[in-house]
Amino acid sequence: MKEVDVGDLVRVPLCTDVIDCGCFFCSGDSNGIGFVLSPAELNMWYVMFDIGEWKCYDHELEIISGNA
């Protein structure tokens, strides 16, 4: 399985089981799709989503399409 890398198009699973969830993605009405900008600490990545930049763990990210 390919690992997350800079430049990948990724998706985070949206919260469908929580009503009025206040998380970053729900409160911003994001589509959960983003672009990996750079590595962050602790196996995390900076990802630019439609509603702005956010830090995600690599295990939270599903790769839609990658560079290599």
Ligand SMILES: [Zn+2]
């Ligand atoms: Zn949420």
